[in-house]
Amino acid sequence: MKGSFKNLRKINLGIRSFLYYTNQQLTEKSDVYSFGVILFELLSGQPPLCGARLGEKYKHVKDWAKFHYETGDIRAIIDPSLEGNYKDIQSIWKIAETAVRCTNLYSTERPSMSEVLQEIQDAIALEQASANSTAALPVFSDDSSQFPELR
Template structure:
């Protein structure tokens, strides 16, 4: 602090942002690294006894459940997830965060702000912000982690990544959505589990989305699956579809419903979000 001027000083994060890492074709992250980054972004550390430390290491679940009052980040995206030299993740940029009293209401009315592609369509259409708005944005981040695609995909077959994924999964074609730069080095059950989780997070209705606590639990299970497979992985990997996931039943796209929210996804006109 210098006189009346105050500065917010962040720890230096050598590996930049998750967005940088996902677009780095020279060194794309492995599947285990991707899930670990997602898990740490959702949870951080479980050590809650030192508030000074936890304020910089506990993230989405902590903001929603442990802060008093609870906080909604409002701008969860890959460029706001910072990585240190060990690829440990921390969420940054709380300039749009908003407190709410969950003892009184599960949402708060507010002007729309955020980043096109990550905006909760329910928040966009109703101005009703809730912790599930962060869950939606985090679901988009998960889809980026799986696919290596940005939230808005260009080209004739582009559009929002949620629709891009839905169209392929409706044909049971999960291999076509997985980032090819991982070269098949992943546990397919782990990928299915994270994909299913990401789609639940990006449900149009916030009531159908999981809490961050459930997201953390699912990501931990997915990470454990990948770690177990990595220990036994031989030189070649055979990927099979898991028996507990239908190739079509659970992933039929409701394209008409998704299209109704395309303006929110793409950052369209009125009600006019303030993009950052």
């Protein structure tokens, strides 16, 4: 039981906004920050405090993920277990962009939760549109015998 409390405390340290630690007040903007960290966790499969897993340069998943986002290496962020479970890489970019905005150091620069919701819905719409367009595409074969009129 003691170990699980220690792990819970570590998780809380990882997802709370710096502002919370300075003034001990939870606000919508501190919730947005925490949600952004959770989005990074979901994308990467990494816990918030993960220095040993990601190298000593990055102690926090948001710093590691932001680095890869800003350098355009979105695939480095994606949890390998998600491969094949999304249709459009743009939806992943959208979620990563949302997480970056949520974890902005300055709370005034973070989106509202309603904006976060809209951005997630936009990412879902990208996935659905991609799934619908690939489902509607005909399958073509190199075998011209299927279409004798084209010979």
